[in-house]
Amino acid sequence: MAEDLSFRRKPLTPEQRQARDAARRIEAEQAMRDHQEAQRAFHANRERLRAERLAREAAAAKG
Template sequence: MIRNRTFERRETTPAEREARKAFREVIPGKAMTDYAKAQKSFHENRERLKAERLAREAKARARSSSD
């Protein structure tokens, strides 16, 4: 037997509305937190590599000027 399946909207309960509201607020914040962590890590790594490069260049200049 085939039933007529119509999609009816059911009323959400106050608890469901509160849960949706809570999750809607948390999820975008988490994404930004992950983005901020990635950006911080990237900038720290870039600064570390820059310091290493400057140290190598200074060492090379000191070696070439002492020869």
């Protein structure tokens, strides 16, 4: 029986492999930067809300 080899991928050349790896590295670095920025924004917002809550609680305790 003859095998159908049409589904197999062609092997990458070393240049193609380097280009693929470089693109993946750039995408991973961008994803990490995006994640870190989202974390900074989350923590800044959490601290802002905490300060507002403490201010409301202090005003309620006085009033």
